[in-house]
Amino acid sequence: MNNKVSFLTQNFGKYDTSSIDSYMKIGGFSALRKAVKMEGEDIATLIAENKVRGRGGAEYDMGRKWSQARKVPGNNHIIICNADEGETTTFKDRELIKNDPFNLIEAMIIAAYVMRATDGYIYMRAEYACFRPLLLNAIRQAHKYGFLGKNILGIEGFDYEIHLYSGAGAYVCGEGTALIRSIEGKAGRPRMKPPFVKVSGAFARPTCLQNVESLSLVPHLLLDDEKVYQSYGVGDSVGTKMISVGGNVRHPGAFEIPFGTTVRDIIYGLAGGIQGDRKIRLIQFGGASGKIATDDILDTPYTYQDLRAHGVMVGSGALCVVDERTSVIDFLRINQDFFSEESCGQCTPCREGNLHIKIILDKIKAGTATKEDIAVMEKIARVMSMSSLCGLGETAQNTLRSAIEVFPEVFAVGGAEA
Amino acid sequence: MLTEPTQAYPLPDTLREKIDQVLETHDYDYTQIVGILLEVQDLNERHYIPEPVAYYIAYRLDMRVTNVYDIINFYSELSDKPRAKYPIQVCSSIACRVNDSASLAATLKDILSIDFGETTYDGRFTLEKVTCFGACDRAPAVRINGHVYDHLDSRAKIEHLLASLD
Numbered sequence: 001m002n003n004k005v006s007f008l009t010q011n012f013g014k015y016d017t018s019s020i021d022s023y024m025k026i027g028g029f030s031a032l033r034k035a036v037k038m039e040g041e042d043i044a045t046l047i048a049e050n051k052v053r054g055r056g057g058a059e060y061d062m063g064r065k066w067s068q069a070r071k072v073p074g075n076n077h078i079i080i081c082n083a084d085e086g087e088t089t090t091f092k093d094r095e096l097i098k099n100d101p102f103n104l105i106e107a108m109i110i111a112a113y114v115m116r117a118t119d120g121y122i123y124m125r126a127e128y129a130c131f132r133p134l135l136l137n138a139i140r141q142a143h144k145y146g147f148l149g150k151n152i153l154g155i156e157g158f159d160y161e162i163h164l165y166s167g168a169g170a171y172v173c174g175e176g177t178a179l180i181r182s183i184e185g186k187a188g189r190p191r192m193k194p195p196f197v198k199v200s201g202a203f204a205r206p207t208c209l210q211n212v213e214s215l216s217l218v219p220h221l222l223l224d225d226e227k228v229y230q231s232y233g234v235g236d237s238v239g240t241k242m243i244s245v246g247g248n249v250r251h252p253g254a255f256e257i258p259f260g261t262t263v264r265d266i267i268y269g270l271a272g273g274i275q276g277d278r279k280i281r282l283i284q285f286g287g288a289s290g291k292i293a294t295d296d297i298l299d300t301p302y303t304y305q306d307l308r309a310h311g312v313m314v315g316s317g318a319l320c321v322v323d324e325r326t327s328v329i330d331f332l333r334i335n336q337d338f339f340s341e342e343s344c345g346q347c348t349p350c351r352e353g354n355l356h357i358k359i360i361l362d363k364i365k366a367g368t369a370t371k372e373d374i375a376v377m378e379k380i381a382r383v384m385s386m387s388s389l390c391g392l393g394e395t396a397q398n399t400l401r402s403a404i405e406v407f408p409e410v411f412a413v414g415g416a417e418a
Numbered sequence: 419m420l421t422e423p424t425q426a427y428p429l430p431d432t433l434r435e436k437i438d439q440v441l442e443t444h445d446y447d448y449t450q451i452v453g454i455l456l457e458v459q460d461l462n463e464r465h466y467i468p469e470p471v472a473y474y475i476a477y478r479l480d481m482r483v484t485n486v487y488d489i490i491n492f493y494s495e496l497s498d499k500p501r502a503k504y505p506i507q508v509c510s511s512i513a514c515r516v517n518d519s520a521s522l523a524a525t526l527k528d529i530l531s532i533d534f535g536e537t538t539y540d541g542r543f544t545l546e547k548v549t550c551f552g553a554c555d556r557a558p559a560v561r562i563n564g565h566v567y568d569h570l571d572s573r574a575k576i577e578h579l580l581a582s583l584d
Contacts, residue, residue, distance in 0.1 A: 085552060086549075086550065087550075088511040088512050088513060088549070088550040088554070089511075089512065089513045089550070089554045090552070090554075091552045091553070091554055091555060094552050125552070126456060126493075126495045127551040127552050127561070128552065129456075129564050130564060130565075165449075165450065165452070165453060166452055166453040166456055167452065167493070167495075168452050168455070168456055168493030168494070168495040168496050169493055169494040169495035169496075169548070169549075170492065170493050170494065171549060182452060183449060184449055185447075185448045185449035185450065185451045185452070185481075185489075186485070186488075186489070187488045187489050187491075187492035187493070188492065188493070189492070244554070244555070245555075246513035246554035246555055246557065247512065247513050247516050247517070247554075248516050248517065252513070252554060252555035252556075252557070253555050254555070284512070288511070288512070288550075320512055320513055320516075320554075322512070322516050323516070325516075326515075326516050331512065331516075334510070334511070334512050334515045335512060337510060338510075338511055338512070338549050338550070341549055342549060344492075
């Protein structure tokens with residue numbers, strides 16, 4: 001199977017990312033021109049027909065999301081582009097921003113047309129501050145050419161501005177409500193839902209929040225008359241996906257693959273295999289909150305359904321490959337450090353749960369854990385996933401819980417009853 | 419008035435002008451406080467927000483200073499305590515860790531004779547442990563004042579990097 005494609009990445013390297021003229025020479029903004037001649041609902045339908053799922057990790061049907069968002073009453077909707085890519089081993093959005101900034105701006109304008117939005121926000125993590133000038137320049141030039149501002153493309157009442165906001169190193173700000181608070185000039189602590197952001201999001205206005213990759217796909221889909229996108233993928237996993245591969249592989253990087261590529265082709269083909277030809281200990285899918293699998297997943301096709309059947313998820317599109325030099329328990333400890341650091345401390349299950357799981361993992365590592373410790377740890381993990389305020393706490397123990405299933409021997413404690 | 423201490427902590431004119439320029443580029447918009455604080459923090463050679471500056475920003479944006487401090491304390495990239503001229507951020511997340519960022523950290527500690535969270539006596543270097551900054555394909559890496567320095571897998575490379583700063 002051909003395992004490297006360029007549908008989403010078709011503009012990479014084709015134009016000068018600092019010049020709108022250069023972008024327009026390769027057909028830039030023709031998707032927007034086409035979009036404004038269509039009904040907003042038809043664009044949502046087009047996305048739904050291509051079975052696009054949100055690429056941030058929640059895998060929600062994107063066409064449906066747009067269709068629902070535009071049905072929310074009001075004429076001051078907000079589009080937010082989530083560029084707070086904080087999941088570990090995830091750097092696909094970085095590549096999209098770096099290599100194709102104008103496409104993202106165009107996508108946000110199309111989204112504004114569909115949702116009748118008047119303001120768009122790009123919320124980018126502080127770690128990507130080096131791309132701020134690139135995006136600010138793209139926004140400024142789009143403004144100058146009349147793609148932003150008042151009466152865009154001469155359409156009466158189509159007014160839209162894009163603002164670039166910066167995060168400051170908080171993983172939790174990738175969560176929708178926390179991100180919105182950050183944009184409102186507050187500390188990024190998540191809030192309870194409802195109200196859902198689509199009804200009352202940033203500044204209490206209807207808000208549609210999308211990942212960089214999801215948005216970037218829209219202009220390409222609009223111009224895809226020959227239905228090239230649908231020719232990729234298998235079954236319900238249509239099209240292509242950006243993935244980022246890191247860890248102990250020879251050639252880590254971000255790649256666009258058609259759905260259905262096997263995990264083996266990704267790791268041994270695109271990423272060049274394991275450093276020193278060592279054995280794989282485990283693979284973590286979808287970042288720090290992702291689940292893990294052993295090398296028995298290698299021949300599984302990379303699709304939403306097949307990965308799920310194997311107990312893992314596509315999530316953010318990250319694959320972190322860990323070789324035999326790192327033990328399972330060391331891996332879990334490192335992963336736990338991440339959550340202990342990034343939990344915002346607002347709700348008790350997440351704040352206390354992460355602390356106590358860390359303590360018990362240390363005990364397991366030291367060989368002093370009792371059966372009761374293991375039972376308590378499993379219970380805390382379960383309670384966290386059920387009762388945390390936001391997605392961070394709900395998913396923080398995904399890795400641990402899947403490790404308990406995949407590597408039961410690590411948690412088997414003999415003797416030492418409590 | 420919560421913002422009264424601005425009178426008690428006057429800022430040097432040159433600093434005030436620089437802060438005003440930052441505020442100007444953000445349209446004095448309080449919702450952009452995070453971006454403003456990030457920029458203002460880098461005006462200081464030690465990359466932090468001193469108390470008088472926090473009060474001044476609160477005053478100019480018509481915010482409560484407690485809210486400014488809530489934000490400074492919430493976001494890990496913001497600091498109200500002096501850091502170094504070159505804060506060295508070492509990634510402690512999984513992709514770097516399995517590529518031996520522990521050796522990188524140990525070498526840095528050895529060369530600089532400081533531990534995480536400490537600053538060298540001359541105020542040039544701080545060692546900071548941070549979570550993933552999205553350079554996983556370039557592991558092991560450090561980030562210094564926004565720049566990522568990658569593939570630091572030998573002592574020679576690390577020494578060369580430290581010598582090249584200045």
